[in-house]
Amino acid sequence: MKVTKVETIAVKHYLFVKVYTDENIVGLGEAGNWGFLGATEAAIKKLATFIIGEDPFKIEHSYQNMYRAMYFRGSVLMSAISAIDIALWDIKGKALGVPVYELLGGMTRDKVRTYASGMNPVRENAEEVAESFRKLKAAGFSAGKIFLADPETSVDGKDEFYCNKISRLVNKVKLAREAVGEDFDIILEVHRSMSVPEAIAFADAVTPYRPMFLEDPIMPDNPDAMGFVADKIRIPVATGERFICLHEFETLLARNGAQYVRPDVCAVGGISVTKKVAAVAEAHNALVVPHNPLGPVSSAACIQICASIPNVGIMELPGFMLNGAENTMVKEPLTVENGCFMVPNTPGIGIELAENAEELFPAKDRASNRAHYSFDGSVRDF
Numbered sequence: 363m364k365v366t367k368v369e370t371i372a373v374k375h376y377l378f379v380k381v382y383t384d385e386n387i388v389g390l391g392e393a394g395n396w397g398f399l400g401a402t403e404a405a406i407k408k409l410a411t412f413i414i415g416e417d418p419f420k421i422e423h424s425y426q427n428m429y430r431a432m433y434f435r436g437s438v439l440m441s442a443i444s445a446i447d448i449a450l451w452d453i454k455g456k457a458l459g460v461p462v463y464e465l466l467g468g469m470t471r472d473k474v475r476t477y478a479s480g481m482n483p484v485r486e487n488a489e490e491v492a493e494s495f496r497k498l499k500a501a502g503f504s505a506g507k508i509f510l511a512d513p514e515t516s517v518d519g520k521d522e523f524y525c526n527k528i529s530r531l532v533n534k535v536k537l538a539r540e541a542v543g544e545d546f547d548i549i550l551e552v553h554r555s556m557s558v559p560e561a562i563a564f565a566d567a568v569t570p571y572r573p574m575f576l577e578d579p580i581m582p583d584n585p586d587a588m589g590f591v592a593d594k595i596r597i598p599v600a601t602g603e604r605f606i607c608l609h610e611f612e613t614l615l616a617r618n619g620a621q622y623v624r625p626d627v628c629a630v631g632g633i634s635v636t637k638k639v640a641a642v643a644e645a646h647n648a649l650v651v652p653h654n655p656l657g658p659v660s661s662a663a664c665i666q667i668c669a670s671i672p673n674v675g676i677m678e679l680p681g682f683m684l685n686g687a688e689n690t691m692v693k694e695p696l697t698v699e700n701g702c703f704m705v706p707n708t709p710g711i712g713i714e715l716a717e718n719a720e721e722l723f724p725a726k727d728r729a730s731n732r733a734h735y736s737f738d739g740s741v742r743d744f
Contacts (some may be wrong), residue, residue: 447632
């Protein structure tokens with residue numbers, strides 16, 4: 363079998379890739395760099411020349427060649443490699459008639475517990491967060507995420523002041539816990555919006571409400587700083603969604619910077635690298651929480667990984683899975699029952715794009731050319 367063609371498909375703010383073979387088996391992948399899809403598409407077209415005419419079964423060899431053939435790396439290139447890598451795994455599973463998890467060591471679980479991340483708009487007040495969590499629990503979920511970063515700030519800046527900011531966010535967590543009781547896990551998504559002292563003070567204040575983990579409490583660029591925060595607080599830290607190579611995770615874990623790692627299968631190098639990240643995390647007694655905010659191919663690939671590794675913490679459920687808004691994007695949507703992804707037994711990654719996906723969901727760039735600002739006009743992370 364040989365690769366004959368690589369095609370990109372822009373659907374909504376997702377970029378999918380199809381890899382064709384001379385035996386009419388087509389693999390499906392997805393790129394993760396949603397802010398620079400045009401550049402990522404160009405990188406995919408360049409990388410297509412690396413694999414056309416090659417054996418699609420030689421996945422590790424193809425990954426190493428794409429990753430190491432040139433000096434330059436970065437999020438655009440790694441997202442392009444990720445999309446192709448996922449598609450090659452899809453081809454191999456289809457050709458052999460088995461789900462990808464069988465190629466990764468076999469099934470370790472038949473369902474993957476999820477947490478919902480789409481029912482809590484950023485600007486909800488504490489009472490609205492509590493009500494949304496009640497609805498999540500009633501719908502069968504056992505975990506939910508509170509988004510704690512504010513995209514806008516008050517004119518006088520009071521919601522950014524140290525004491526007020528911490529008190530206001532702690533109240534959100536308090537009311538959410540009271541709304542769902544003890545048999546429900548709460549994930550706190552800080553989204554890099556706190557300084558080191560804010561993160562430590564906030565974590566100390568919300569510890570009594572037993573959140574499952576604190577995601578990206580500070581900017582994740584410095585593993586030593588993340589390790590410092592993790593050492594000072596009693597809530598587990600989760601991070602890694604911005605990482606674009608295996609070595610970043612090893613550096614982080616060597617510094618005890620996280621108890622949960624968040625590889626993005628569409629950005630870190632595909633299924634090949636995410637499986638390795640899980641193994642590195644296992645060696646450090648850390649759990650894996652796949653970053654999964656993208657389209658259905660991302661979810662499908664994450665499920666295959668979670669179905670084959672021993673150290674899954676929980677898996678992110680993108681917002682569209684809650685309301686079925688993107689079900690028609692695929693021929694057969696993934697199944698969620700009682701807050702868990704059910705692991706499909708179909709060959710490959712277990713999902714196919716609808717023939718008219720591009721028409722149903724026209725391409726729309728999600729990128730922004732403006733950062734988030736503080737009340738004093740300075741740029742802040744979000």
